[in-house]
Structures are given as structure tokens and as C-alpha cells.
Amino acid sequence: MADFSQQLAQRASTINLNAGPSPLPDAALLTAAASLLSYPQTPGMGIAEISHRSAAFDQVVLDANKDLRTLLEIPDNYRVLWMQGGGLTQFAATVLNLAAWYRIKHQLAPQDDVEGWYAVTGSWSKKAAEEGARMSISARKVFDGKKHGAAGKFTGIASVDQWDVPQLEENARKPAFVYFCDNETVDGIEFGGPGSAAAFPFEAFDPEVPIVADMSSNFLSRPVDVSKYGIIYAGAQKNLGPSGVTLVIVREDLIVDLDAAVQYGGARVPAMLSYKNMADSNSMYNTPPTFAIYVCSLVLRSLLVSPPLPLPSPTARPLAPLSDFADQKSSLVYAEIDASSGFYVGTADAATRSRMNVTFRLPNGGEELEKKFVKEASEKGIKGVNGHRSVGGIRTSIYNAVTLEHVKTLVAFMRDFQERNQ
Ligand SMILES: Cc1ncc(COP(=O)(O)O)c(C=O)c1O
Structure with a gap:
């Protein structure tokens, strides 16, 4: 198999908070990369090179x-x-x-x-x-x-x-x-x-x-x-x-x-x-x-066999771990926003703010400070945090493939940025 160590190291030092397309699990991408060259069920032919009407793709x-x-x-x-x-x-x-x-x-x-x-x-x-x-x-x-x-x-x-x-x-x-x-x-x-x-x-x-x-x-x-x-x-x-x-x-x-x-x-x-x-x-x-x-x-297979958190109970619904995970990660960022004494201000009401896309502004410094935030985040490997072009501001998207460690690093960056710029 090709040696992907360089690419994997680059991925490991990057926190991808893009709103979509957005990060996918490493394991799935590695399997996909190998299958592009030769799919195990059709040796010598990659998954993108076989008929959609074949038994292998049907499966x-x-x-x-x-x-x-x-x-x-x-x-x-x-x-x-x-x-x-x-x-x-x-x-x-x-x-x-x-x-x-x-x-x-x-x-x-x-x-x-x-x-x-x-x-x-x-x-x-x-x-x-x-x-x-x-x-x-x-x-x-x-x-x-x-x-x-x-x-x-x-x-x-x-x-x-x-x-x-x-x-x-x-x-x-x-x-x-x-x-x-x-x-x-x-x-x-x-x-x-x-x-x-x-x-x-x-x-x-x-x-x-x-x-x-x-x-x-x-x-x-x-x-x-x-x-x-x-x-x-x-x-x-x-x-x-x-x-x-x-x-x-x-x-x-x-x-x-x-x-x-x-x-x-x-x-x-x-x-x-x-x-x-x-x-x-x-x-x-x-x-x-x-x-x-x-x-x-x-x-889908990776979510089923290795969810990011264990099932909270044997009878829990299959997506319960992903829900807990999303709550856990987004609440860390919201807690940082809420504790910032107005340095960061969320754009959505607390009751309906998203667990996937955390949107906020830096009202004291305006767009200039927001640009600086995006630039410095990027220099630290935290990518894709600019708000949608239609609304501006900051948006950190915390989808399933974003880890808890990633979010902790983001929060530490937010705190450090505030200390240096308030
Ligand atoms: C909630 C939601 N609906 C619809 C769309 C549009 O999707 P697409 O770009 O695949 O047409 C998006 C794109 O980001 C979205 O986030």
C-alpha cells in the first residue's frame, strides 16, 4: 500500500472546521484511497472504475x-x-x-x-x-x-x-x-x-x-x-x-x-x-x-462499529453516542463564548443554537478583529472558521469527524486570542 505517512501527519496537525465539505474519518479515507487503486472485490480495478450495475457495487x-x-x-x-x-x-x-x-x-x-x-x-x-x-x-x-x-x-x-x-x-x-x-x-x-x-x-x-x-x-x-x-x-x-x-x-x-x-x-x-x-x-x-x-x-460502517463514544446503555438508540458527542463538543465552545464577558457573542439564541455550526462575532473589534482571528487560527492549523460569506463573522463547524481534542485546542486558542486582544 502507498505510504500515506506524510499526508496523515499533515492531517494530524490540522483542525478542519469547514462547514461543508468537511472532515471525514481517517480510517474511511484510507480504505477509500486503497480502494481507488484496487477494490478487494474486483482486484485490479478501483471502486471508481467498476460498473454501477456490477454485483460488487450493488453490494x-x-x-x-x-x-x-x-x-x-x-x-x-x-x-x-x-x-x-x-x-x-x-x-x-x-x-x-x-x-x-x-x-x-x-x-x-x-x-x-x-x-x-x-x-x-x-x-x-x-x-x-x-x-x-x-x-x-x-x-x-x-x-x-x-x-x-x-x-x-x-x-x-x-x-x-x-x-x-x-x-x-x-x-x-x-x-x-x-x-x-x-x-x-x-x-x-x-x-x-x-x-x-x-x-x-x-x-x-x-x-x-x-x-x-x-x-x-x-x-x-x-x-x-x-x-x-x-x-x-x-x-x-x-x-x-x-x-x-x-x-x-x-x-x-x-x-x-x-x-x-x-x-x-x-x-x-x-x-x-x-x-x-x-x-x-x-x-x-x-x-x-x-x-x-x-x-x-x-x-456509515465506521459510525456503527466504532462510534466516538460508547453506547450510554445497551438499550440506547444507535445515534445516542453521536448526540452526546455533539453536545459535549459544542457546549465547550458555547461555554467559552458565554464566559468571555462579551468579547465573543453568539449570533443565535441560546435555546436554539446549533450543535454543529457555532456562529459568533467579535463585536468590540469588528470585522478587522474577526479577520485577525481567522488568520491566526489558520496559522495555528485551525482551518475554515470564517462565517458564511453572506453573514460574515466566525463559524466553527463541529461535525462528527471533529474530535474532542480538536475542540479543546480551538477553545484554548479562543481564550489565548481574547487575552491578547481585549
Ligand atoms: C442545511 C443546508 N441545506 C441545503 C444546502 C445546499 O446544499 P448543496 O450545496 O448540496 O446544494 C446546504 C449547503 O451547505 C445546507 O447546509
Whole structure:
């Protein structure tokens, strides 16, 4: 095998806090590197060089699905789809598939309108609502975090009694779906953040209406009750694998033939966006991103066989260790922010701050001091801590592959930086 000692040493002295793509476990990457040259099941041919229709690759997908089902405890009436086009494509695909399902279910007339309800808690759900509106549905905001937050910024999630959820008359048509983003990567806002009971308020919505969740940036970071959702999706490039593949978990009864919806006013939808096409072909409707899926399969296996913390009890849910791990790491950074006497100020309300993306500002020194923070962090090997270009500030992303030691080093740097600059 190639000698990767130099690359591994470089990795060991680097703390990668990028928001996505972001770090992956060394062990998975080493296996992937070797498999690129020659995959054990197809000696002489690398994993990226074999047919997606081969038995060897079939097995990769079967194993990945099995491990994912175990980790997330996915009920049998849900399908797992490996799709392309990232989270942004799902902004449209979720709408197009559910609008078709709804049109068929209610046998709508072509001129009938379909509504989708959006809880807008940050930049990504805002963008999703805009894309929904572009897909010819009425996208209604049932919560708008910008109106709730100070200075028109996304800072948190109000309790549901302050949302704008329409009370429907008995025979009124329901929305086709309710959409939310579980963790807003840019704004550092998460439903059910650390120490909070603020999980998504399912109880405020009619149980017949499918709930759609974008879990791109907190996927596999805690147990999820999948049965509460119609669709969960996640771009792989945070906790799961490389970019290029998006996981969609969809309840079987929501999967419909999109062409059958045309007579009820449904749009003609590109075949690649159809969940039915993906489900019927086991995600092989066309050539899937085989290497990306393979790396995801390795990450899933590593989470299953060697979680970062032991299972808290033999009956604990499989993702409980990752949840504890995320709480442990993020609370160290938040504690440092909270103890800094205002040198660091978190941008999100304490109750809904993200365990994955810790966002903060250095208000006393403004952007100049923030630039200095990013530069000095980088010189110390702490990479990728600049905030998203749309909001600025600092963002430290603490995904599953970031270790406790990494976070302790970050916190020590923050303390030292404060001492030198306050
Ligand atoms: C929560 C969330 N949703 C959607 C997206 C968009 O994903 P993509 O770039 O894969 O289209 C991102 C990207 O970072 C994200 O963090």
C-alpha cells in the first residue's frame, strides 16, 4: 500500500472546521484511497472504475442502506434514495414530488392551487421557500425568523404559539407539506439545540400533512423519529461523505408516478427528480456518483462499529453516542463564548443554537478583529472558521469527524486570542 505517512501527519496537525465539505474519518479515507487503486472485490480495478450495475457495487449500496437503516432506525415503509444535485435540487424535488402526490390524492383540477408551508428559520429554509414558489406552488411562511430576530436577522426560533400557522376550516384544503430545515448551517440555528426542548413542533400541524426536513448539516448527529416525517433529506458533504450525493428518506405512500399527476394539473418533471424512478431503480436510474456513495458506506460502517463514544446503555438508540458527542463538543465552545464577558457573542439564541455550526462575532473589534482571528487560527492549523460569506463573522463547524481534542485546542486558542486582544 502507498505510504500515506506524510499526508496523515499533515492531517494530524490540522483542525478542519469547514462547514461543508468537511472532515471525514481517517480510517474511511484510507480504505477509500486503497480502494481507488484496487477494490478487494474486483482486484485490479478501483471502486471508481467498476460498473454501477456490477454485483460488487450493488453490494456497496445494499450495505450502505442496511447500515443507515440500523443507525437511523428507519421503518420498513420508508425508502432510501441516493440522488444527485445536492440540497438545492431537493428544494425543488421535494415540492414537485409532493405536489404531484397531492394533486393525484385530491384529483385536483389543473387550475387548483397547491400550498406548501415553510418554517423559515435561516438562510437555507428561506432559499427553499423561494425555490418552492418558483415551482408554481403557493409557498406560505408559517414562521419567518427574520421578523422574529433582532435587526432583521435570523437569530432563533420562536415558540410555535408565535408562529403564523393558519387554522383551517373543517373542509378547507390542507397544505401538501410542511417544510423546515433542522439545522441552519449559515446562521447556526438548530431545532432542539443543546439543552433545549425546542424540537420541531409536529403537534401544531395536521398529522396527515407530510413533514419535510432538510437535515443536511445535522444528519447522523442524533436519533430521529423517522416515522414523524414524510421526507428527510441531506446532502452528504457534512457528516456523511463527499459532496455529489444526497440522501433522501421518503415514506413509501408519498412516492407517485409524476406523469400520472399531469391530468390533475401537475407539471412535467425531469425524470431524474422523480422519487419513483429512483425507488424503482434502487437509485440506479442513471449512473450514480459511485465513489461518493462508496465513501458514505465506509463512514456509515465506521459510525456503527466504532462510534466516538460508547453506547450510554445497551438499550440506547444507535445515534445516542453521536448526540452526546455533539453536545459535549459544542457546549465547550458555547461555554467559552458565554464566559468571555462579551468579547465573543453568539449570533443565535441560546435555546436554539446549533450543535454543529457555532456562529459568533467579535463585536468590540469588528470585522478587522474577526479577520485577525481567522488568520491566526489558520496559522495555528485551525482551518475554515470564517462565517458564511453572506453573514460574515466566525463559524466553527463541529461535525462528527471533529474530535474532542480538536475542540479543546480551538477553545484554548479562543481564550489565548481574547487575552491578547481585549
Ligand atoms: C442545511 C443546508 N441545506 C441545503 C444546502 C445546499 O446544499 P448543496 O450545496 O448540496 O446544494 C446546504 C449547503 O451547505 C445546507 O447546509
